Amino acid sequence: MSFSPLIRQLIDALRILPGVGQKTAQRMALQMLERDRSGGQRLAQALARAMDEVGYCRQCRTLCEEELCPQCADPRRDDTLLCIVQSPVDVFAVEQTGFRGRYFVLKGHLSPLDGLGPEAIGIPELLGRVAEGSFSEAILATNPTVEGEATAHYIAQLLIPKGLTLSRIAHGVPLGGELDLVDGGTLAHALAGRKTITL
């Protein structure tokens, strides 16, 4: 017995954050209580609103509280170029390279062993987006892992017959890594060095 109930609840709740263990959660809770209550209140409100109101962009399926995300709503982007990623955080990573085409965000990668097939990761929505769009090229920017490669290959087989040029990010992306942990320069290089996929 040591912390009062509300402080204990706060410490427990902080532990849902990735990478935050008991000791870190304690420091976070006490630091906010001792030094930054208004910051803690702002965080509480930002969390409550985001958890409640953020949904998915109707067009690219990234996380977003509006009908269209900032990337889809922007009229000045290249409508012939589609970048397919497997997570909203990857949109941010690719944006940092200066890419200014459109996006489609899968819900992760194909994972047959976990029962995650094409429907589960949003392939029907991807096909719908391609059908209503005017894309000439699709860049497959799924993670450079075995599952990411398999997902890219699966999508290539669906989209090449529809007349699109398909490419895969290539040079510089380390194997077995996660896309959003790659530095911007490496990712820019990988985008520039993308290779066309043939069946």
Place this chain on the structure above:
Amino acid sequence: MSFSPLIRQLIDALRILPGVGQKTAQRMALQMLERDRSGGQRLAQALARAMDEVGYCRQCRTLCEEELCPQCADPRRDDTLLCIVQSPVDVFAVEQTGFRGRYFVLKGHLSPLDGLGPEAIGIPELLGRVAEGSFSEAILATNPTVEGEATAHYIAQLLIPKGLTLSRIAHGVPLGGELDLVDGGTLAHALAGRKTITL
């Protein structure tokens, strides 16, 4: 431009947490949104309640939403032994060693250059607590830093004339460290090896 406004606000708000930079805040925000919205809502509520309702224990001045904290409310503790620490997190650290006396929590350490004198860190409240209590020994468990030592010395000069035995945690606490980063074994050793202070 990349994340929608609510997600951007959440990422900014998460950065008030100690040790959380832009990249970590992004991962935290997106992971909660994608995988654990109910955990995010619980965190929002725990934060709002704690920031709003947690005050200070009337007796020991630790963070607490009740009038008395769990340590002060417990009738089975040793009322002759007072442990003086400089932060609520230190109460938790000392509790882990098995200490079962009472506490008094200062608001940090004396810092004349920052204008933090005896009133600012709660010395008058400490004297009040000692006057109304029945302590025979006070353990000075301020941090083993120059400021913590100076604060301990200042308190010793006030309390020894009141007939208390004053001791300072000693063996095993590394110089220049922070008390709550010390492992429990080292701290238990430091408590056991405390030394009486004479003027």
